Amino acid sequence: KQEVTQIPAALSVPEGENLVLNCSFTDSAIYNLQWFRQDPGKGLTSLLLIQSSQREQTSGRLNASLDKSSGRSTLYIAASQPGDSATYLCAVRPRNTDKLIFGTGTRLQVFP
Amino acid sequence: KAGVTQTPRYLIKTRGQQVTLSCSPISGHRSVSWYQQTPGQGLQFLFEYFSETQRNKGNFPGRFSGRQFSNSRSEMNVSTLELGDSALYLCASRNGGEDTQYFGPGTRLTVL
Numbered sequence: 001k002q003e004v005t006q007i008p009a010a011l012s013v014p015e016g017e018n019l020v021l022n023c024s025f026t027d028s029a030i031y032n033l034q035w036f037r038q039d040p041g042k043g044l045t046s047l048l049l050i051q052s053s054q055r056e057q058t059s060g061r062l063n064a065s066l067d068k069s070s071g072r073s074t075l076y077i078a079a080s081q082p083g084d085s086a087t088y089l090c091a092v093r094p095r096n097t098d099k100l101i102f103g104t105g106t107r108l109q110v111f112p
Numbered sequence: 113k114a115g116v117t118q119t120p121r122y123l124i125k126t127r128g129q130q131v132t133l134s135c136s137p138i139s140g141h142r143s144v145s146w147y148q149q150t151p152g153q154g155l156q157f158l159f160e161y162f163s164e165t166q167r168n169k170g171n172f173p174g175r176f177s178g179r180q181f182s183n184s185r186s187e188m189n190v191s192t193l194e195l196g197d198s199a200l201y202l203c204a205s206r207n208g209g210e211d212t213q214y215f216g217p218g219t220r221l222t223v224l
Contacts, residue, residue, distance in 0.1 A: 007117055019173070032211055034212065034213065036215070039219070041200070042217060042218070043116075043215040043216050043217040043218050044202065044204075044215040045215070046212050046213065046214065046215075049211055049212050051211070089155070090148075093211075095219050097143065097160065097167065097168050098145050098160045098162070098167070098168070098206055098213065099157045099168050099170075100147075100155075100157065100204075100213065101157070101161055102147075102154055102155040102156075103154075104154050105154070111177075
């Protein structure tokens with residue numbers, strides 16, 4: 001059974017710091033991995049998607065890496081800003097299904 | 113292009129009642145999935161539909177049911193509501209030609 005874990009559960013940093021959020025999964029037989037952002041009480045916004053054959057994806061100040069063999073992904077946020085404050089969720093998609101298995105999230109607070 | 117829309121955004125029901133939630137996917141998207149989000153269990157998969165067919169179902173009791181119409185709009189129904197059904201219900205849609213899943217803003221259900 002696939003299990004997804006995110007560390008740390010919460011993080012509070014000053015503005016300008018570079019951050020690394022971690023995601024680990026137990027079954028390497030995944031189709032892809034997606035990182036989302038969720039603001040309080042809102043839906044999920046897709047940030048980055050990495051296919052199982054890829055090693056990393058970048059979008060602006062965000063970079064996500066994937067090491068399928070070790071069951072790990074990291075989300076790197078450069079030069080953090082208060083507007084980055086949100087909960088970040090990673091989700092793995094097994095093969096042959098649209099079902100996503102989510103981690104428990106990392107709640108990030110960036111203070112001025 | 114409009115995003116995923118969910119109606120209603122907020123619902124208050126009492127135990128024993130039933131409820132129907134609606135999800136309209138992004139135009140052209142034929143795949144719709146539903147998730148339940150609670151503080152204790154996080155995001156959990158409910159159902160996945162493609163072209164009016166349920167392709168996958170999560171580990172929820174039979175009180176939770178869903179369907180998809182020919183225009184790809186989807187509904188989920190919860191009968192005999194329990195206090196533990198209070199949650200944010202999210203739906204996501206996907207275009208067959210890409211892998212990113214796009215989430216709606218959710219329906220906040222409160223069961224009293």
